[in-house]
Amino acid sequence: MQASRSTAMILAAGEISLPNRGNDMLEIDTSFCDTVVQRSGEEFRRCLQCMSCAGGCPFSHAMTYRPNGVIRLIQYGFVREVLESPDIWLCVGCNTCSIACPMAIDIPGMMDALREIAIENKVKINESAILSFHQEVLNSIQRYGRTHKLEIMMRYKLRRRDFFTDMDVGLKMMAKRKLDLMPSKIADPKVVAKLFSEAEK
Amino acid sequence: MKTQTLENISYFPGCSLATSAKENNQSLKKVCAHMGMRLQELNDWNCCGSSSAHSIRSDVAFHLACRNLSLAPKGRPLLVACPSCILRLKSAHHRLKEDPAACEEYERRWGREPDLDLQIIHFFELMKANGHLGSAPSEALQGLKFAPYYGCMLAYPPQLRHENRYYGLMENLLSHFGAESLIWDYASRCCGTFLSVARPDVVTPMVNQIMQGAINAGAECLVTACAMCHLNLEIRCNLKEKLPIFHFSELLTLAYGLPLKKNWLTKHLVDPLPLLKQRRLVA
Structure with a gap:
């Protein structure tokens, strides 16, 4: 995860538009990913960023980062972006993403955990x-x-x-x-x- | 699964069928009774833990599902009508099978061992096993053109990926009785479920797309497998032209020649009577 601290790496993610934090990289918490994995019991680190989830998700158009983007942000430790995103609230758990995911990641299960973490941490709920x-x-x-x-x-x-x-x-x-x-x-x-x-x- | 082993079945209706979709509940019970099954409603059942509970309190969602499982008498299957409810109940049951600590907590909380062999079956599973009633094809539904709408009921999370799914069942069964199923684009598109309340602006375009898809395919009606889908299609579609939407169980009562009660039809927001009269399916 150390490498992910580099802005270059983050920008290399290309297809998802990542938040521009400028020099404010210290707010990034690289342990966030482990926290979410542990809390959700879901090993989403195996995500390939193939974007099948985003392609199928019927709510993608209303989201900011879309499901694969949320996973990427977690991996990079962008805590606030993830927890304040509308995306985690717009997921209704229809499982369209889970059946499309070639890595069989339970994305709605991960979203459940993210909502709970957002509430517990009293972040701003945009939805x-x-x-x-x-x-x-x-x-x-x-x-x-x-x-x-x-x-x-x-x-x-x-x-x-x-x-x-x-x-x-x-x-x-x-x-x-x-x-x-x-x-x-x-x-x-x-x-x-x-x-x-x-x-x- | 044979009919004779299914004489006594526990039945979990869930909140939607018990209240806002009574016509779904009543027609489903009628169909089951016609097939010779005795449904015994799970005594004192509670909310399955769906949507809101698992969205922000997954711990509570698990215990809500477990309480329902603990109420199911041993030795008979538990029939569930709602796709969301069955997902919650099966997920909890799966976790009990995998996690001894969860079993211990279950025992402490509900005062009995979990029944890990409990069969949790969806209404579709009963219909797959018994729906044709061994009967020859009939013309009971007289070429009624329908768009089969499954919503998210065919999509399960990865840990339940080996569970049976019943894609094609509505087409297969209703065609057997003379209806004509259409191939269309939105058979397994999510209906938007609870976002209908807080974000109707997101849900309306979704259900409009579904409705328009059915119209474009030449359907006269949609058939839903889930009461939530049924409600969203009815209340959130704002197209000028709307097709009537039937619960699968309602059309089955017609297929079997059982009376389709007037007070079911009057619960529909999109009036299905003109279509049924035109097709001579009701007098």
């Missing part, structure tokens, strides 16, 4: 709406053991202070009885709520 949504889903699971879609949507809207977008969709879904007013829940939601506090790593 805060996606995070808000996840938090409301988890709150619902904590309360009921299952997801209650109507409440998730209402609380999400409150959190975002956005009351009008999708009003039409919500009303249509209500009219079609696709959103239950009352939650479907498990017998003792405390059993599941406990998992959230106990399961801390």
Whole structure:
């Protein structure tokens, strides 16, 4: 990994546009790669940069670095770029990349770990709406053991202070009885709520 | 897998089928009952740990899946309807098989040993084994032109790469009953799933592309394998022309000559009735 500190090497990556840090190379943390490998249990260092993942990923166009770029940045230790990137939040885990990857890397598994590291390190989350949504889903699971879609949507809207977008969709879904007013829940939601506090790593 | 060994099956519907896709749930149960299977809903099941849990709390996602596995009675397969749920449950089960420490934690938490032989099967697996019902080809679906839409259900992470996948099953089975499947470009394109809430600007072009692809291929409708795909196609497509979207299980009830309930059809945001009437599939 020492060699990767050289700017020349970084620029040699060519096909992905790497952030220009100028002389500010000290912010690079070469142990970051090991941290992510360990945390995700995913040996993505075998990535060939063939870009099959980026080619297939249906969210590539909305990403900044795309999946192979994220891997490259991790390898070079660009911690902040990775953790603040929208890319890690736009990955929905559809596994299109995993089946395209000739090295059989579980890229969504790696993204799961990156999101957790980003939250733990309190970095700026540039896709805060996606995070808000996840938090409301988890709150619902904590309360009921299952997801209650109507409440998730209402609380999400409150959190975002956005009351009008999708009003039409919500009303249509209500009219079609696709959103239950009352939650479907498990017998003792405390059993599941406990998992959230106990399961801390 | 033989029908007679499948008389008693545990069933995990999951949150979507239990709430926003009841028509998927009810038609699936009807199809199973027609094939002589007795589904017993997993008592007190909880969220599978999909999407949000594994996105930001993978530890919780694992335990949520494990609790469901711990509720499954021994000696009978666990049927799962939703592709996302089965991925979570199979991933957790796989980890239990690989990791003795995870098994210990499971035992401590749920007070029993994990059933490492538990068969977790998708609805498609049942249909592959039993779907034709040994019957001769029929004209029940009368040349209905459909675009089979699998979404991401055929894509598994590398550790599950040896699991069965059922590409072609919808085409095969529905054609057997007279429908006409089309070859098109977006059969296994991701629908955008939960980003539909926070980033509809990203999802709408995706579902529009899928819908337009089906229209260009000459389809009269799309058939989905997943309730999430079904919902996204219905709520996020903003094209002027939209094809109706059926859950696979809904079309199967028609194929078997079972009544397609009116209250299923009224749950669709894109009204499928004109097409069904035109094809004389409903009165």
